[in-house]
Amino acid sequence: MKIFISIIAYITLAPFLGAILAGVDRKITARMQGRVGPPILQPFYDVLKLMEKESLVVRKSQNFYVVFFLIFIIFTGTLFFSGKDLLLVIFALTLAEIFFVLGGYKASSPYSIIGSQRALIQMMAYEPIIILAAVGMYMVTKSFYITDIISYDKPLFYFLPGLLFAFIYILPMKFSKSPFDLAYSHHAHQELVKGMTTEFSGRSLAMIEVAHWYENILMLGFVGLFFANNILIGVALTLSIYFLIIIIDNTFARVKWEMALMSSWIVGLLFGLGNIIFLFFVLR
Amino acid sequence: MSYLKRSPWVIHYDGTSCNGCDIEVLASLAPRYDLERLGVINTGNPKHADIFLITGSMNDQNREVVQNIYEQMPDPKVVVAIGICATSGGIFSECYNVLGGVNKVLPVDIYVPGCAARPESIIDGVEKALKILEDKKHKLVAMGLGTEILAIEPANIEDAAEILALQKLAYQSEAELYNDFAFPPLMQTLSELKEDFKTIIFFKAVMNGIIIGSVRGYVKDDTCYIYRRIVHPIYQNLGIGKKLMNEIEFHFGFASRFEVFTGHKSKRNINFYERLGYRMFKCEKVNDKRHRVYMEKFADRI
Numbered sequence: 368m369k370i371f372i373s374i375i376a377y378i379t380l381a382p383f384l385g386a387i388l389a390g391v392d393r394k395i396t397a398r399m400q401g402r403v404g405p406p407i408l409q410p411f412y413d414v415l416k417l418m419e420k421e422s423l424v425v426r427k428s429q430n431f432y433v434v435f436f437l438i439f440i441i442f443t444g445t446l447f448f449s450g451k452d453l454l455l456v457i458f459a460l461t462l463a464e465i466f467f468v469l470g471g472y473k474a475s476s477p478y479s480i481i482g483s484q485r486a487l488i489q490m491m492a493y494e495p496i497i498i499l500a501a502v503g504m505y506m507v508t509k510s511f512y513i514t515d516i517i518s519y520d521k522p523l524f525y526f527l528p529g530l531l532f533a534f535i536y537i538l539p540m541k542f543s544k545s546p547f548d549l550a551y552s553h554h555a556h557q558e559l560v561k562g563m564t565t566e567f568s569g570r571s572l573a574m575i576e577v578a579h580w581y582e583n584i585l586m587l588g589f590v591g592l593f594f595a596n597n598i599l600i601g602v603a604l605t606l607s608i609y610f611l612i613i614i615i616d617n618t619f620a621r622v623k624w625e626m627a628l629m630s631s632w633i634v635g636l637l638f639g640l641g642n643i644i645f646l647f648f649v650l651r
Numbered sequence: 652m653s654y655l656k657r658s659p660w661v662i663h664y665d666g667t668s669c670n671g672c673d674i675e676v677l678a679s680l681a682p683r684y685d686l687e688r689l690g691v692i693n694t695g696n697p698k699h700a701d702i703f704l705i706t707g708s709m710n711d712q713n714r715e716v717v718q719n720i721y722e723q724m725p726d727p728k729v730v731v732a733i734g735i736c737a738t739s740g741g742i743f744s745e746c747y748n749v750l751g752g753v754n755k756v757l758p759v760d761i762y763v764p765g766c767a768a769r770p771e772s773i774i775d776g777v778e779k780a781l782k783i784l785e786d787k788k789h790k791l792v793a794m795g796l797g798t799e800i801l802a803i804e805p806a807n808i809e810d811a812a813e814i815l816a817l818q819k820l821a822y823q824s825e826a827e828l829y830n831d832f833a834f835p836p837l838m839q840t841l842s843e844l845k846e847d848f849k850t851i852i853f854f855k856a857v858m859n860g861i862i863i864g865s866v867r868g869y870v871k872d873d874t875c876y877i878y879r880r881i882v883h884p885i886y887q888n889l890g891i892g893k894k895l896m897n898e899i900e901f902h903f904g905f906a907s908r909f910e911v912f913t914g915h916k917s918k919r920n921i922n923f924y925e926r927l928g929y930r931m932f933k934c935e936k937v938n939d940k941r942h943r944v945y946m947e948k949f950a951d952r953i
Contacts, residue, residue, distance in 0.1 A: 412657035421725035568698040
């Protein structure tokens, strides 16, 4: 019954929370740049407007992939928030992302293809760190189940500070923020128009936006696992990490894909794998 | 309620502007004026945009680019011409390579004059464009829902007076374009038009019981001659002209060749017919002010 409630809560509340977070993000970004900024509810207005617009497609199947992107993101989120296996969550999330990349390839515009290729490179960059984070959590709590991980009596970041750092390092890729907004971004017109989402318009673009809200909440939930033993402190720290990501977004320029890939692997190896090797000797 | 007003995404194209207006467009997005507080995002992608901001005059090289961007934008959409060059060609309008303002190429909804246009007036133009955007949305929704049913049907002699009134209204802009108010469609009398009904097939586009568009044509020697395609000014750019053309081509489907004509300065008409598969084959002088461009299409191309 509890699982059922958490699934319903995620499906209904996550898009609202995600949209409000996106609105707060735009407001804070505007204030950092000395602007007034749009209203907090602006992301809702954007999506509702997109629903009213005509949907132009290059190939019909591109929208089909976007539908599956949304469905699998929701599926992944429900797995996560109902406390299921963390590994399954990671693989389902990868599958969802792959659907999105396929949609970008299917649209066959040069910009969306460049965006899709960069999205694949980004996946190569962040997937090892996400899997290492799951491994680190397993080594501490002896379980891959999220219910067991959150009921562990000490906060996990005591044991996994390196992994937390590596995870924060790759978070801008998942939120598609500078310095890693290579695949698609509102701020890269000259370089790649709108990247993967270039050829999507109207309803399918609205679906992509909603899927991102779900995904952002899921990723913040993942960050929250590091501080899960106290809910209030956990939420506060997770939100402050989100704020940190916004500051990073406004501070750094976009990097090249080589830099994104190499730096995240170096960070993953040094801090992620280093942390796990350290744990291996300490917890033995 | 429509959310178009709350989230207008713009695309900005620089025709042959001196960059004065471009810088003012970007200035209205920058911190001092901050258009984003109204939800405006500069998308750089026509497929995501609602408002097309154009600066600079049109010429033969950027004409196709501008049309391409316009056609990639999903409906509903509005065009805002910013600066005096985009409005009328400005001081460059007499240049041999300048076609004139944006309205020579696209249907412009809002003109923002100025050299350069001030950010305040650009913001005002965008604000006014939002109202038009919403009107267009209502019309599209009404047509989609069937509350305003658009019917294309054959016209008969009782419609002659209404069609004549519409014809005189619709041809005003053409007459202004050539500065020739002795235009045959404007001079036609009711009795002449009634006479036409005996030999020519008329089609009408009816919305809410009012005729808002019409086209006529006849067949001679296996060639279908289509002419006087008219649409009420406020219903233009909603695809009604295309529906009329499709209907009359379907009606005369047995003809092996279709022929249309238009004035040499009416670039938008020429582009419209080119999109329907017509090709130019002849240009004839009518009088000092006006040449007639003839365009044809063969049945196997349909």
